[in-house]
Amino acid sequence: MKVITEKINYNLLREVEEVSGQKVSACFQCGKCSGGCPVVWGMDVLPHQVLRYAQLGLVDELLHSKTLWICASCQTCDSRCPRNVDIPKVIEALRLIILRNKGGNYLHPNDLPARVRENAPQQGLVSAFRKYAK
Amino acid sequence: MRYSYYPGCTLKTRAKAYEDTALSTAKALGLSLTEIKEWQCCGALYPLNTDEIFSFFSPVRALLQTRAAGEDKLVTLCAGCYNVFKRTNKAVREDGELRRKINAYLEEDYMGEVDVVHYLEVLKNDVGFGSIAEKVKKRLTGRKLAPYYGCLLLKPRAEMDLDDVENPTIFENFLNALGATAVSYPYKTECCGSYLSMANEEIASAAVGRILNSAYKNGAEAFVVACPLCKYNLEEYQSELLAASKDPQLKLPVFYFTELLAEALAL
Numbered sequence: 001m002k003v004i005t006e007k008i009n010y011n012l013l014r015e016v017e018e019v020s021g022q023k024v025s026a027c028f029q030c031g032k033c034s035g036g037c038p039v040v041w042g043m044d045v046l047p048h049q050v051l052r053y054a055q056l057g058l059v060d061e062l063l064h065s066k067t068l069w070i071c072a073s074c075q076t077c078d079s080r081c082p083r084n085v086d087i088p089k090v091i092e093a094l095r096l097i098i099l100r101n102k103g104g105n106y107l108h109p110n111d112l113p114a115r116v117r118e119n120a121p122q123q124g125l126v127s128a129f130r131k132y133a134k
Numbered sequence: 135m136r137y138s139y140y141p142g143c144t145l146k147t148r149a150k151a152y153e154d155t156a157l158s159t160a161k162a163l164g165l166s167l168t169e170i171k172e173w174q175c176c177g178a179l180y181p182l183n184t185d186e187i188f189s190f191f192s193p194v195r196a197l198l199q200t201r202a203a204g205e206d207k208l209v210t211l212c213a214g215c216y217n218v219f220k221r222t223n224k225a226v227r228e229d230g231e232l233r234r235k236i237n238a239y240l241e242e243d244y245m246g247e248v249d250v251v252h253y254l255e256v257l258k259n260d261v262g263f264g265s266i267a268e269k270v271k272k273r274l275t276g277r278k279l280a281p282y283y284g285c286l287l288l289k290p291r292a293e294m295d296l297d298d299v300e301n302p303t304i305f306e307n308f309l310n311a312l313g314a315t316a317v318s319y320p321y322k323t324e325c326c327g328s329y330l331s332m333a334n335e336e337i338a339s340a341a342v343g344r345i346l347n348s349a350y351k352n353g354a355e356a357f358v359v360a361c362p363l364c365k366y367n368l369e370e371y372q373s374e375l376l377a378a379s380k381d382p383q384l385k386l387p388v389f390y391f392t393e394l395l396a397e398a399l400a401l
Contacts, residue, residue: 122148
């Protein structure tokens with residue numbers, strides 16, 4: 001395997017570690033997070049792979065991943081992690097890199113499903129717009 | 135026993151039945167819950183990033199009001215509020231730098247003196263499930279109920295200490311005190327999809343489908359929850375899951391645990 005060091009985006013990696021407060025190098029790829037994730041089947045990059053990509057500095061690839069918007073921050077993974085890596089915090093930091101840029105919002109009020117307007121609890125709306133928009 | 139009470143935005147609107155039954159049962163059990171005077175939305179989710187402190191101000195203001203009222207416990211009902219308040223309080227207690235920043239901004243001196251408790255904890259620790267069992271007027275005998283914990287009551291493990299993360303039993307013990315049968319099923323702590331129902335409905339719907347099937351196959355007649363968003367998700371996708379399912383009976387109502395308590399106390 002050829003290692004190409006130019007591709008590593010150290011600035012973004014540092015930003016992810018700073019904003020999340022997590023050391024991605026702590027992960028030893030046991031896969032327990034992906035094994036127990038309740039929405040893993042909807043993801044294109046699995047939770048343990050998010051950390052592997054980050055370890056390799058492939059942050060730009062992660063920013064294009066569907067996974068960022070599928071993670072529900074249920075915290076099942078970090079409650080089981082033998083290395084105490086808070087993966088939802090790493091994913092949150094990646095989301096924020098996108099959301100904090102102009103035009104980065106993932107959800108607009110006009111895009112809400114019709115039934116949400118009828119019945120959704122405020123708790124759900126506030127949660128969604130905190131995760132999906134700035 | 136006296137407590138300050140933080141309702142949160144959903145309890146005043148979509149989850150009014152949750153608040154009404156919590157307050158009426160508290161009164162019947164001799165608990166005094168006083169709503170704090172000025173409160174804002176707690177933010178619904180605890181901030182997972184390290185570089186903003188604004189999200190902490192609303193919960194800390196409510197905790198300060200509890201202290202100013204001379205109370206040492208703040209009771210919450212919504213699992214989202216409980217998660218935000220409990221984690222915020224712990225962070226203020228343990229993180230000196232964060233505490234200094236919050237207090238500098240608010241011009242206050244909050245050190246984490248107030249305890250954040252969920253109403254379920256009040257029932258267990260301060261009233262006692264044994265004492266509740268004695269006060270039950272109409273036992274819920276024969277009712278097969280599936281306790282659904284969701285995530286926010288229990289996780290993350292290091293910050294919430296309501297119960298065991300993988301196999302909690304507080305709901306089961308509560309239901310047994312009311313005379314009901316708590317159905318055992320493997321998906322009781324599996325995430326319902328949370329806010330994904332606002333933007334990725336197919337994911338939330340599938341998550342709900344697995345929980346629903348698991349509870350149904352183990353004999354449940356209804357769900358018991360402590361979270362308005364869990365209730366919305368569990369209820370909202372049932373009709374379409376029902377249409378796609380071979381099980382004609384697959385329709386489980388969703389109750390707040392306080393609704394069952396009110397029924398058992400004959401209120």
